[in-house]
Amino acid sequence: MTTQxxxxxxxPAYEPASVESRIYRMWEEAGHFQPKIDPDREPYTIVxxxxxxxxxxxxxxxLEDAITDALVRWHxxxxxxxxxxxxxxxAGIATQNxxxxxxxxxxxxxxxxxREAFVERTWMWVRKYRSRIADQHRQLGASADWSRNTFTLDxxxxxxxxxxxxxxxxxxxxxxxxxMINWCPxxxxxxxxLEVDYEDIAAKLYYIRYPIVGEGGMPLPDYVVVATTRPxxxxxxxxxxxxxxxxxxxxxxxxxxMLPIIGREIxxxxxxxxxxxxxxxxVKVTPGHDPNDWEIGQRHDLPVIVAIDLKGNMNDEAGxxxxxxxxxxxxxxxxxxxxxxxxxxxxxYTHSVGVCSRCKTVLxxxxxxxxxxxxxxxxxxxxxxxxxxxxxxxxxxxxxVPQRFEKVYLNWMENIRDWCISRQxxxxxxxxxxxCENKHTTCQVNDLDKCPECGAAVRQDExxxxxxxxxxxxxxxxxxxxxxxxxxxxxxxxxDMQMGYDIMFFWCARMIMFGLYNMRERGEERSMPFRHVxxxxxIRDAKGEKMTKSRGNVVDPLVAxxxxxxxxFRLAVLTGATLGADQKYSxxxxxxxxxxxNKLWNTARFVLMKVGDRRIKRPHPLDRETFALEDRWIxxxxxxxxxxxxxxxxxxxxxxxxRQIEDFLRGELCDWYxxxxxxxxxxxxxxxxxxxxxxxxxxLRMLHPFMPFVTEELWQTLRxxxxxxxxxxxxxxxxPKSGNNWKDAASETSIEHVIxxxxxxxxxxxxxxxxxxxxxxxxxxxxxxxAALKDTAAATNFTSRVELEVLDxxxxxxxxEWAFGRVxxxxxxxxxxxxxxxxxxxxxxxxxxESSGHAERLEKQxxxxxxxxxxxxxxxxxxxxxxxxxxxxxxxxRERLGSL
RNA sequence: GGGCGGUUAGCUCAGAUGGUUAGAGCGCUGCGUUGACAUCGCAGAGGUCACUGGUUCGAAUCCAGUAUCGCCCACCA
Numbered sequence: 001m002t003t004q005x006x007x008x009x010x011x012p013a014y015e016p017a018s019v020e021s022r023i024y025r026m027w028e029e030a031g032h033f034q035p036k037i038d039p040d041r042e043p044y045t046i047v048x049x050x051x052x053x054x055x056x057x058x059x060x061x062x063l064e065d066a067i068t069d070a071l072v073r074w075h076x077x078x079x080x081x082x083x084x085x086x087x088x089x090x091a092g093i094a095t096q097n098x099x100x101x102x103x104x105x106x107x108x109x110x111x112x113x114x115r116e117a118f119v120e121r122t123w124m125w126v127r128k129y130r131s132r133i134a135d136q137h138r139q140l141g142a143s144a145d146w147s148r149n150t151f152t153l154d155x156x157x158x159x160x161x162x163x164x165x166x167x168x169x170x171x172x173x174x175x176x177x178x179x180m181i182n183w184c185p186x187x188x189x190x191x192x193x194l195e196v197d198y199e200d201i202a203a204k205l206y207y208i209r210y211p212i213v214g215e216g217g218m219p220l221p222d223y224v225v226v227a228t229t230r231p232x233x234x235x236x237x238x239x240x241x242x243x244x245x246x247x248x249x250x251x252x253x254x255x256x257x258m259l260p261i262i263g264r265e266i267x268x269x270x271x272x273x274x275x276x277x278x279x280x281x282x283v284k285v286t287p288g289h290d291p292n293d294w295e296i297g298q299r300h301d302l303p304v305i306v307a308i309d310l311k312g313n314m315n316d317e318a319g320x321x322x323x324x325x326x327x328x329x330x331x332x333x334x335x336x337x338x339x340x341x342x343x344x345x346x347x348x349y350t351h352s353v354g355v356c357s358r359c360k361t362v363l364x365x366x367x368x369x370x371x372x373x374x375x376x377x378x379x380x381x382x383x384x385x386x387x388x389x390x391x392x393x394x395x396x397x398x399x400x401v402p403q404r405f406e407k408v409y410l411n412w413m414e415n416i417r418d419w420c421i422s423r424q425x426x427x428x429x430x431x432x433x434x435x436c437e438n439k440h441t442t443c444q445v446n447d448l449d450k451c452p453e454c455g456a457a458v459r460q461d462e463x464x465x466x467x468x469x470x471x472x473x474x475x476x477x478x479x480x481x482x483x484x485x486x487x488x489x490x491x492x493x494x495x496d497m498q499m500g501y502d503i504m505f506f507w508c509a510r511m512i513m514f515g516l517y518n519m520r521e522r523g524e525e526r527s528m529p530f531r532h533v534x535x536x537x538x539i540r541d542a543k544g545e546k547m548t549k550s551r552g553n554v555v556d557p558l559v560a561x562x563x564x565x566x567x568x569f570r571l572a573v574l575t576g577a578t579l580g581a582d583q584k585y586s587x588x589x590x591x592x593x594x595x596x597x598n599k600l601w602n603t604a605r606f607v608l609m610k611v612g613d614r615r616i617k618r619p620h621p622l623d624r625e626t627f628a629l630e631d632r633w634i635x636x637x638x639x640x641x642x643x644x645x646x647x648x649x650x651x652x653x654x655x656x657x658x659r660q661i662e663d664f665l666r667g668e669l670c671d672w673y674x675x676x677x678x679x680x681x682x683x684x685x686x687x688x689x690x691x692x693x694x695x696x697x698x699x700l701r702m703l704h705p706f707m708p709f710v711t712e713e714l715w716q717t718l719r720x721x722x723x724x725x726x727x728x729x730x731x732x733x734x735x736p737k738s739g740n741n742w743k744d745a746a747s748e749t750s751i752e753h754v755i756x757x758x759x760x761x762x763x764x765x766x767x768x769x770x771x772x773x774x775x776x777x778x779x780x781x782x783x784x785x786x787a788a789l790k791d792t793a794a795a796t797n798f799t800s801r802v803e804l805e806v807l808d809x810x811x812x813x814x815x816x817e818w819a820f821g822r823v824x825x826x827x828x829x830x831x832x833x834x835x836x837x838x839x840x841x842x843x844x845x846x847x848x849x850e851s852s853g854h855a856e857r858l859e860k861q862x863x864x865x866x867x868x869x870x871x872x873x874x875x876x877x878x879x880x881x882x883x884x885x886x887x888x889x890x891x892x893x894r895e896r897l898g899s900l
Numbered sequence: 901g902g903g904c905g906g907u908u909a910g911c912u913c914a915g916a917u918g919g920u921u922a923g924a925g926c927g928c929u930g931c932g933u934u935g936a937c938a939u940c941g942c943a944g945a946g947g948u949c950a951c952u953g954g955u956u957c958g959a960a961u962c963c964a965g966u967a968u969c970g971c972c973c974a975c976c977a
Contacts (some may be wrong), residue, residue, distance in 0.1 A: 606936030857903040867957035
């Protein structure tokens with residue numbers, strides 16, 4: 001044998017820790033993450049969903065890296081100029097909160113330090129965490145272009161944000177207005193509808209008597225009972241509404257009621273929004289603290305009284321309850337109502353309340369001046385933000401994967417309302433609007449120091465924009481918009497986008513609206529931010545619970561990667577579920593993925609050991625004539641795999657694709673091909689080396705998008721032994737493209753048969769409890785497959801440890817003690833020391849039952865005229881072949897039963 | 901109140917355009933260290949594909965309905 005130096009040079013087990021950082025550095029230093037702009041080639045671009053700068057990457061980011069990197073590496077290996085554009089998000093509320101908590105440890109609030117110092121302090125935090133986040137991506141193998149890394153508060157993005165704002169403002173889509181908003185008393189800011197969660201709470205429905213006022217302002221003994229879950233808001237009541245069609249209250253409409261305790265007179269109004277069947281059919285109207293009541297108040301010109309302040313406490317409007325918290329005020333009011341006989345009765349009642357999606361504080365609906373984006377207004381004839389965003393999807397310019405999410409997207413977009421974009425925070429994009437003391441308002445991109453109209457000093461609007469306003473610009477802004485940059489011209493529109501389905505509305509929807517709007521000069525076919533958007537599911541813990549800090553079940557992807565290897569982590573999350581579906585995460589899956597990496601490692605180790613110091617030429621199609629049956633088989637199987645990989649990748653079936661490659665390498669290459677050719681290799685036959693090196697090379701290439709580190713490490717050694725035009729690194733090597741050179745259906749059928757025969761032999765060995773070390777004689781009697789069985793006899797002798805003799809059907813099996821089996825046309829006889837006739841009979845009878853049942857079903861179907869006329873020919877032919885084989889088998893079984 | 905998804909082996913999940921006896925990993929049982937790999941190999945047990953009805957020559961796959969779990973949307977005083 002030749003030298004074993006190269007194979008033995010690899011340690012016997014794959015050790016990710018000793019490989020990953022070195023390999024990553026090698027890629028990055030070679031500049032492979034940075035695409036070269038080539039006008040003759042279509043680029044592949046994908047923008048990374050920017051993680052919040054507030055902290056660590058979680059499993060969701062790990063999954064995203066696995067998905068994106070697989071797509072990116074696949075395209076890069078196809079030769080596409082490939083750009084994966086990374087970034088981080090300033091994450092307004094989340095980040096501000098982190099810094100406020102830091103301050104709180106020093107006993108300070110943000111107001112103590114002031115806006116400027118607070119923002120500076122936040123920047124210090126950001127600088128520290130940004131590089132940390134990038135390092136975390138690196139550890140997972142993300143081949144993103146760090147030279148283009150973008151932060152959502154970079155000057156370039158500020159310019160993009162302001163330009164967008166100004167354009168929308170000038171077209172009247174952005175406006176400032178007094179509306180009912182969701183106010184979070186904890187964060188002390190307005191929120192958009194999307195940032196509201198609803199929680200069911202067990203509460204009470206309080207029925208309160210509102211006396212009717214007679215002539216002269218005196219309360220009458222008669223009263224109207226209203227039902228409310230929030231009695232404390234009655235201090236802000238300015239009316240009571242009933243349905244105008246409700247007979248019970250018909251004559252009450254227009255009369256005045258006396259607000260209990262407070263003593264204010266309020267009118268009864270008729271409004272269709274009131275449902276007669278709910279409660280008493282009469283509802284107290286508090287326009288200052290309820291969105292519905294706000295609407296009713298608008299319709300009936302009712303005054304608005306705001307009685308709750310921005311921290312959730314009662315203000316002076318609450319009279320005797322001023323200064324109390326909402327909860328205290330509720331208790332006090334109920335006590336007073338009861339004391340004075342106004343509380344009619346109380347019922348248990350479960351309803352949902354809006355809470356802040358971040359801190360779960362119960363939100364206060366308040367009328368407030370905020371900035372809004374009107375997504376339905378036409379900015380040009382026939383064009384609105386939401387309308388364009390819907391059409392891009394319905395007309396197929398943007399594809400949603402999986403497609404079922406299309407409906408969710410469209411349904412949301414159809415019902416979308418104006419977006420509250422201002423936040424009362426300090427960290428973020430400050431609104432580019434300036435006011436002067438003469439009430440002039442200026443909205444412009446550049447900073448302003450004096451009023452262009454009157455020259456007076458100006459003050460910038462203090463609010464900042466919703467974080468998603470800037471994220472929504474990502475694809476074009478990250479590429480340089482509003483400037484006309486090379487990147488923007490070349491890489492926009494981006495190809496794919498990928499995110500968890502949970503941020504479809506927050507992010508995907510906004511990117512589509514903003515992209516189409518800002519890039520509209522490009523025309524419909526080139527203005528969309530991306531051509532496909534992929535929605536992946538959430539990763540839950542092993543019990544299916546959502547991973548949250550409070551549950552303490554959060555898994556750090558870097559710990560997983562450090563324990564099992566980044567490749568194992570990536571493979572595990574990628575194959576854990578299909579796109580769009582949630583997956584449960586457990587170490588078991590990581591373990592098997594790690595084991596596969598090790599299996600691959602040892603496969604390569606074996607091949608390299610056998611190759612020694614040779615340089616191998618790839619198999620040429622002309623070699624087929626000289627190749628053994630199993631050589632032709634594995635080459636044919638490889639070619640089929642390449643075809644399947646191509647179509648699966650194109651269909652974004654990444655998990656299925658990885659699984660199929662793994663199945664091939666494990667189940668066909670390792671389990672069968674390698675085992676079968678060992679005897680030939682031992683005899684110095686070098687043909688299998690050609691095949692082994694080629695198949696391993698292609699396998700590593702195809703697996704690289706999924707398991708980049710181990711494949712690159714192995715390929716670095718393998719390439720030294722392949723006499724071919726090779727790239728220096730696998731990351732930029734060509735991806736196997738399926739040709740039609742090796743497809744060989746006959747070889748596939750033959751080897752499948754040989755494998756089944758081997759399985760049957762082994763099965764008999766195990767069932768008959770033959771000595772593991774024994775080499776029993778085996779006689780095969782076959783017709784059509786006899787040549788294949790003879791060709792592979794040496795292999796079978798080796799892999800199943802037998803002494804094989806292949807006979808034609810004309811020959812008879814010699815006398816002696818045999819255990820019999822059958823595979824299609826092949827009768828398998830394994831020599832036995834002795835046979836237990838009863839056990840053998842039982843086994844044969846069971847098998848006979850199964851086989852004759854199968855034959856009957858086939859016969860019945862084949863006898864069916866409709867089937868014969870409608871089914872495709874290959875199905876019928878296949879079934880007939882199976883029937884023939886099954887009949888042979890039945891005959892054989894009967895014969896053997898008879899001879900027992 | 902609308903909408904969506906899941907329900908396949910003990911567990912976690914695959915099964916594209918319907919097609920011959922439904923797969924993998926883990927777990928389980930038995931055997932095994934034949935120089936790539938015990939992070940391994942071989943063999944085996946284990947499934948009426950949630951249920952009912954329909955379409956079809958043929959259904960895990962398509963249609964309708966039911967059950968159950970989960971999710972999303974919606975201004976339920």
